Amino acid sequence: xxxxxxxxxxxxxxxxxxxxxxxxxxxxxxxxxxxxxxxxxxxxxxxxxxxxxxxxxxxxxxxxxxxxxxxxxxxxxxxxxxxxxxxxxxxxxxxxxxxxxxxxxxxxxxxxxxxxxxxxxxxxxxxxxxxxxxxxxxxxxxxxxxxxxxxxxxxxxxxxxxxxxxxxxxxxxxxxxxxxxxxxxxxxxxxxxxxxxxxxxxxxxxxxxxxxxxxxxxxxxxxxxxxxxxxxxxxxxxxxxxxxxxxxxxxxxxxxxxxxxxxxxxxxxxxxxxxxxxxxxxxxxxxxxxxxxxxxxxxxxxxxxxxxxxxxxxxxxxxxxxxxxxxxxxxxxxxxxxxxxxxxxxxxxxxxxxxxxxxxxxxxxxxxxxxxxxxxxxxxxxxxxxxxxxxxxxxxxx
Numbered sequence: 001x002x003x004x005x006x007x008x009x010x011x012x013x014x015x016x017x018x019x020x021x022x023x024x025x026x027x028x029x030x031x032x033x034x035x036x037x038x039x040x041x042x043x044x045x046x047x048x049x050x051x052x053x054x055x056x057x058x059x060x061x062x063x064x065x066x067x068x069x070x071x072x073x074x075x076x077x078x079x080x081x082x083x084x085x086x087x088x089x090x091x092x093x094x095x096x097x098x099x100x101x102x103x104x105x106x107x108x109x110x111x112x113x114x115x116x117x118x119x120x121x122x123x124x125x126x127x128x129x130x131x132x133x134x135x136x137x138x139x140x141x142x143x144x145x146x147x148x149x150x151x152x153x154x155x156x157x158x159x160x161x162x163x164x165x166x167x168x169x170x171x172x173x174x175x176x177x178x179x180x181x182x183x184x185x186x187x188x189x190x191x192x193x194x195x196x197x198x199x200x201x202x203x204x205x206x207x208x209x210x211x212x213x214x215x216x217x218x219x220x221x222x223x224x225x226x227x228x229x230x231x232x233x234x235x236x237x238x239x240x241x242x243x244x245x246x247x248x249x250x251x252x253x254x255x256x257x258x259x260x261x262x263x264x265x266x267x268x269x270x271x272x273x274x275x276x277x278x279x280x281x282x283x284x285x286x287x288x289x290x291x292x293x294x295x296x297x298x299x300x301x302x303x304x305x306x307x308x309x310x311x312x313x314x315x316x317x318x319x320x321x322x323x324x325x326x327x328x329x330x331x332x333x334x335x336x337x338x339x340x341x342x343x344x345x346x347x348x349x350x351x352x353x354x355x356x357x358x359x360x361x362x363x364x365x366x367x368x369x370x371x372x373x374x375x376x377x378x379x380x381x382x383x384x385x386x387x388x389x390x391x392x393x394x395x396x397x398x
Contacts, residue, residue, distance in 0.1 A: 292334065
């Protein structure tokens with residue numbers, strides 16, 4: 001809900017140059033290495049700000065305890081509001097003892113001094129079952145087990161009705177009781193599956209020539225689940241039948257949306273309709289671009305080396321660079337490009353000012369005479385009078 005990076009320029013009317021990282025999310029490494037986890041912290045900051053902390057603090061002979069101290073300094077320097085560590089179930093495959101891992105998270109929370117949220121699949125519970133003391137300290141702020149929603153709960157009703165309003169089809173499909181039952185039967189109240197089913201059902205309707213009105217029906221939902229979400233059907237069957245033995249085989253659920261959407265593409269005149277249907281995605285991309293342009297402008301202007309450029313000049317350069325590059329281009333690369341072009345433009349404007357000044361000197365001969373008089377250590381008045389630019393006041397009076 002907040003921008004990830006905030007560039008402060010002023011505080012209570014006083015200049016205040018500070019970069020704040022509101023939240024930082026890192027993924028636990030696949031091999032569960034605590035050292036690599038610390039390095040992921042440095043890399044996440046580097047990717048956001050274009051710094052080189054991974055190179056500075058994360059080299060090979062660094063020990064974990066030393067890197068923790070540097071993490072503390074950076075957390076304080078950038079005012080990090082919360083640290084989120086995802087995929088912590090990977091620590092189960094670590095070569096370290098589980099107690100050592102839990103001690104690490106307790107030390108991390110105490111040393112870095114910011115709220116730390118650990119996220120993982122159901123497998124992550126095994127990390128905290130061995131040692132009650134460590135589990136209590138590691139989860140001192142409580143734990144949330146995110147289970148699927150019940151079909152008859154107000155939570156599911158509210159979620160489904162809200163989701164249904166986000167349709168981007170030509171005809172708004174009504175949410176009937178039959179549709180609700182079919183939707184729940186295919187997703188079983190699992191948020192990720194429900195959202196994916198909703199997206200893929202619309203994708204299928206958009207490409208269905210037999211459904212020109214673009215209406216989501218129970219039949220469409222069933223066909224989408226059966227064909228586009230085929231890989232998770234064994235899992236959904238296990239959940240639907242409450243078969244705990246089969247449910248234990250699966251720790252999470254994932255669908256490759258891009259692959260499914262590519263399979264649906266046909267050589268029809270659908271491009272315009274798809275762009276209109278997914279306009280919200282474009283709005284999100286545009287928001288990210290504007291945020292990037294704003295951050296680039298602030299940082300480049302803060303360098304204070306472009307005396308011939310105005311704020312709007314730097315903003316236009318930033319906008320040009322951001323629009324010419326892909327959205328996933330690293331911030332430090334964009335910043336480097338803006339600085340290079342700003343240097344060139346700054347020099348160009350300087351040259352233009354110099355030419356204009358020289359031209360003005362040629363156009364105004366009185367300035368030239370004034371300079372000649374000063375060079376000869378004479379008063380400009382006498383030279384101007386001698387060249388007829390000043391009339392004799394007595395002659396003028398008579």
